[in-house]
Amino acid sequence: MFEKLQELLKNSQSKYYHFPVACILECDDGSCFQGVNVETSSPNAGICAERNALFQALACGKKKENFKRIYLYSLSKKNILPCYICRQALIDYCDMDLEIITYGQDQTIEKYRLGDLCCHSFSEENLS
């Protein structure tokens, strides 16, 4: 998976802030959806790699129960985790048992569970 992430990272559009990120979302049937971050001159118009992958999967008809894990990679010295905007999107469209596996520059692997990163979160239950 690390090699796939390294290759995918080349597609990141990160000319403004120079922070390329690659994400692969794996589903229960083995299918994978790839995302990279897309930076724009106005920061709010861009998108993170995690939401890019998630929204592609949703557009292809995948559902919450299909999502098993996401793999993340950047060139950061410290393994990255989803930002809080992405965490909100993941909470709304993935199970809290979603695995989040991050690779560091040196292939150091860290594993998390979405629920562990997002305890006491806002969700659709709050809208009722």
Ligand SMILES: [Zn+2]
């Ligand atoms: Zn994000």
